[in-house]
Amino acid sequence: MINSIPEMLFEARDTAKAFAAVQALRGVDFQVRRGECVGLVGHNGAGKSTLMNVLSGTLAADRGELHFAGLAVGSGWDVREAQRLGVRSVYQELSLCANLSLAENMRIAQPQFKGWNWRLAAGAQLMATLDRIFPGHGLHADQVVGELSIGRRQMVEIARAFTPGALALEVMILDEPTSSLDNQAAAQLLAYIREFVALGKSCILISHKLREIFTVTDRIVVMRDGQVVESVLTEQTSRDRVVAAMGQDEQVQENPRHVVAQTGSAEAPLVVNVSSTSAARLGVKAMAGEVIGLAGLAGHGQTTLLLRLQAGSATRAESSVWVGGATSFVAGDRQTDGVFGLWSIARNMSVGWFSQLCHRRLIDLKGEREYAEHWRQRLGLVTPDLDLPIFSLSGGNQQKVLFARALGSSASIILMDDPMRGVDVGTKRDVYALIAEEARRGRTFVWYTTEFDELFHCDRVYVFNNGEVAGELSRAELSEERVLDMSFDKIAA
Amino acid sequence: MKTHTVSHFAKWQRWRAGRPWLGSCLAAVLAWAATVFSGQGQGSGELLTVALTFSAFTVLVSLGQMLVISVGPGNADLSIPSSIALSGAVAMLVMDGSNAMIVPGILAAVLVGALVGVFNFSLIRVLSIPPIIATLAGSLIVMSVAIAIGRGLKIKPPPLFSDFMAMRLFGIPLLAVVVLAVSIAIALMLERTVLGRSIEAVGQNDRAAGLAGMRVELTRFWAYVICAALAGLAGALISGFSGGNSLDQGQEYILLTIAVVVIGGTVVSGGAPCVPGIWSAAMFMFLLVAMLNAAGAGPGLRMLLTGLIIIGVIVAASSPGKR
Numbered sequence: 001m002i003n004s005i006p007e008m009l010f011e012a013r014d015t016a017k018a019f020a021a022v023q024a025l026r027g028v029d030f031q032v033r034r035g036e037c038v039g040l041v042g043h044n045g046a047g048k049s050t051l052m053n054v055l056s057g058t059l060a061a062d063r064g065e066l067h068f069a070g071l072a073v074g075s076g077w078d079v080r081e082a083q084r085l086g087v088r089s090v091y092q093e094l095s096l097c098a099n100l101s102l103a104e105n106m107r108i109a110q111p112q113f114k115g116w117n118w119r120l121a122a123g124a125q126l127m128a129t130l131d132r133i134f135p136g137h138g139l140h141a142d143q144v145v146g147e148l149s150i151g152r153r154q155m156v157e158i159a160r161a162f163t164p165g166a167l168a169l170e171v172m173i174l175d176e177p178t179s180s181l182d183n184q185a186a187a188q189l190l191a192y193i194r195e196f197v198a199l200g201k202s203c204i205l206i207s208h209k210l211r212e213i214f215t216v217t218d219r220i221v222v223m224r225d226g227q228v229v230e231s232v233l234t235e236q237t238s239r240d241r242v243v244a245a246m247g248q249d250e251q252v253q254e255n256p257r258h259v260v261a262q263t264g265s266a267e268a269p270l271v272v273n274v275s276s277t278s279a280a281r282l283g284v285k286a287m288a289g290e291v292i293g294l295a296g297l298a299g300h301g302q303t304t305l306l307l308r309l310q311a312g313s314a315t316r317a318e319s320s321v322w323v324g325g326a327t328s329f330v331a332g333d334r335q336t337d338g339v340f341g342l343w344s345i346a347r348n349m350s351v352g353w354f355s356q357l358c359h360r361r362l363i364d365l366k367g368e369r370e371y372a373e374h375w376r377q378r379l380g381l382v383t384p385d386l387d388l389p390i391f392s393l394s395g396g397n398q399q400k401v402l403f404a405r406a407l408g409s410s411a412s413i414i415l416m417d418d419p420m421r422g423v424d425v426g427t428k429r430d431v432y433a434l435i436a437e438e439a440r441r442g443r444t445f446v447w448y449t450t451e452f453d454e455l456f457h458c459d460r461v462y463v464f465n466n467g468e469v470a471g472e473l474s475r476a477e478l479s480e481e482r483v484l485d486m487s488f489d490k491i492a493a
Numbered sequence: 494m495k496t497h498t499v500s501h502f503a504k505w506q507r508w509r510a511g512r513p514w515l516g517s518c519l520a521a522v523l524a525w526a527a528t529v530f531s532g533q534g535q536g537s538g539e540l541l542t543v544a545l546t547f548s549a550f551t552v553l554v555s556l557g558q559m560l561v562i563s564v565g566p567g568n569a570d571l572s573i574p575s576s577i578a579l580s581g582a583v584a585m586l587v588m589d590g591s592n593a594m595i596v597p598g599i600l601a602a603v604l605v606g607a608l609v610g611v612f613n614f615s616l617i618r619v620l621s622i623p624p625i626i627a628t629l630a631g632s633l634i635v636m637s638v639a640i641a642i643g644r645g646l647k648i649k650p651p652p653l654f655s656d657f658m659a660m661r662l663f664g665i666p667l668l669a670v671v672v673l674a675v676s677i678a679i680a681l682m683l684e685r686t687v688l689g690r691s692i693e694a695v696g697q698n699d700r701a702a703g704l705a706g707m708r709v710e711l712t713r714f715w716a717y718v719i720c721a722a723l724a725g726l727a728g729a730l731i732s733g734f735s736g737g738n739s740l741d742q743g744q745e746y747i748l749l750t751i752a753v754v755v756i757g758g759t760v761v762s763g764g765a766p767c768v769p770g771i772w773s774a775a776m777f778m779f780l781l782v783a784m785l786n787a788a789g790a791g792p793g794l795r796m797l798l799t800g801l802i803i804i805g806v807i808v809a810a811s812s813p814g815k816r
Contacts, residue, residue, distance in 0.1 A: 336700055
C-alpha cells in the first residue's frame, strides 16, 4: 500500500435481488478499492454469482445503489455502461462461440478490430495476452473454439477478458476461473492476477479453492444466504475462520491423507479393463469397489478414456475396452454434457433412473417424485421446489443434480469427468463421503480430477500424458511431485 | 428458516409457462365465437362438429410432425403429403371395395407409412443428408411410387368404411374420438415411457442425452417412423372420408402441420412437445378459415389475413414465457 488508504473504486450498497421465490441477495454491501484483489467465498447459492452479475450489469438489482469511482450510477447501469467504465468479467459458464475461431471470438468482445485484416490483428492481440498469462499454452489464433478442451477454452476466455482494447479495464471479475484449469495453468493465472493488481487495477476472485484465495487476495469477503457476513484483510484471518463464517460446516476438513477406508481387496472381480495400443504403455484396470483417479494435465486423454468406457458399456465398440457392468456419467462441463435446459430439476435427475422407475414399461411418476425428493435431501439441494426449471439453480447446485442422476442410478460403475467444478467445500465433503460409502458397497468409480487433493480419495491413480497412461500410483505412493513428474515425462519407461 | 413470499404474478407466470397451449386455445375460441356471431346460418354446434372432423386429420399428422420436430433442431418431415398419397392408394387397393378388408387395408396403410419413415431416416442417417432435404427429396420418390401403383385411378372405399367415417357419437364424429385416443396414447408415451423422455432429452441436448445413457439415433429413428406411420393412417382415413384416394389428398399438410406444431406451443428447436396444443392449434387453423369465409373475405384477402393472424398468435403466445 503506497499512500495510506487506496481509493475506493467500485461499491454496492444495500443491493437486493430476488428470482421469483428465491431471495438471492438480501441487502449486500460490497467494496473494491483500486489495486486490490478481493476474494469472494461462500457456499453454492450464497449469492456470489448474482452479486457479480449485478456489478457487471447483466442483472438489474431490485434495490440498492452502485458507485463507480466515486460517482453514483443510477438505473442506466447495464452491460454496455459497465464495459465502458472498465468492468469486465469471466463467467463460470463459458461465453465463447464454439463455431468461431479464437481470433473471431476476440473480435466479438472488442469491435475495434476493423479493416480487411482484422482477423490477424485480433488474433495477434489475443495471442499476446495468452503468452503473457499462460506461457507455453500451445494455442493458435485460427483454431476453432469447439475443438478445444474445456480447460483450453477457459484459458482463451480469461485471456480474451484481459486483453486491453479500446475500452478501459479497471476491474476484472473472475468467477471460478481455475475450476477447469489444471494446476499449472491455475498457478500461472494466480501469478498474473498479482501482476495485474500491482498496476493499480482491481480484481474480484470467486473461488471454492481456499488455497488460491489465501495465496492471491488482499481481502476476503464471505457470503452466506444472500448476505455478506464477513469482510477481512487476508493477512488477518485464517482458513478455519473463513470456513466457519461460510457456515454449514464448522469443523475443518480432515486431511484426506488420513482417510483409511482401504476398500479394493485383491479378490474383488475386475470390472474395467482397457488395454493400451502400444506395448510400452500401461493399460487401465479397475476392480469392483475401487475408486480410480485419473490425473495429469487437463486435456491429456482423461475425458476421452471416460467416453470410451461409457461407449464400451453400451456396445462393445472397441476390442481394447472391456467394461463389465452398466456405467453412469457425471459431467463436469455441465452445459454441454449434462443439463437439459427445458426440464425441471426433478426430470434432470430422473433421466438417469429409468431402469429402476419403470414398471411394465411405464415410468412410475409417484416413485420418480419420491426418489427425487430423497436425493434433494441427501445432497442438500437449495431450492424451494423440484418442479422449478433447472436453470433456477446456481451452478454448484446444478452439479449436485448431475450427481443425483448418476448415484441414484443402478449403474455399478460411475464415471466422473472432473465433476467438482464450482462445487462448494461443504458439498464436496458430502460427495466424498457418499463416494466412499458407495465404493464400500461395491460400486466402482473412475474419477478424472484437476484438483490434486481429490486424488487422496482414490485407491489408485493413473497419471495421463499425451493421451496415454504415463504411470500408476497407489495412495501410499501419491505425491504432487510424482504426479507432476509423470505428467511432464515424455518418454516413460 | 427462510420464508418465501411468492407474488401472485410470479405464480401466474409459472402456471402460464407450464401451459404453452393456452394461446392457441384462446385463439380457437375467439375464432369460433367470431364465426358464430357473424351469423352465417350455421349453428354453433354444427360448426364445431365440422371443425372437429377436419381438425382430426390435421391432428393425426401434426402429432407425428411434433415428435419429429421435438428430436432436435433441423428435424422436420416434409414427406407427409407423399406418405398420405401412397398409403391412401395402398389402403384402397387392399380394401378393393370389400367390407371384410377394411382392417387389413388400414394396417397396410400404416405399414407403408412406417416403411416411408424407415426410408427417410436411412437417408438422413446413412447418407447423412440434412433432414429437410432428405425428406423432401425422398417424398418425390415416394410420390412416384404412389403414381405407379395407383395409376392415377380413384378407387372407392368399402361402404362400411365410408359410414364409419361419417358416424357420430352424441354429435361428436367417431373419427375425432379415434384421433383423441391416439393423442392420449402419444401424450402417455411422452410422459411415461423411456422413448418419450428420450425424445425430449435428445431434442434439448443430444450430447448430454447420449452421456446419460440414451440411444440418440434409435430415438430419432422412432420419431420418424411414428410420424410417417401416423401419416399412413391418416392417408387411409382421408381416402375413406372423401370417397376414394387421390394423389393430392395430403398436399396441404406440409405447412399446415408445421404451423400447427408451432402455434400449439411445441418448442421449434426441439425438446418440448405439447400434445394439447396440437388440438387447439388445429381447431384454430380450421376455424380461422371458416371465420374469414363467413366474413365474406375473398381468397387473396383470406390468405393475407391468415398469414397475419398466425404471426400474431405466435408472437402473443411466446412473449410472456420467454427467458
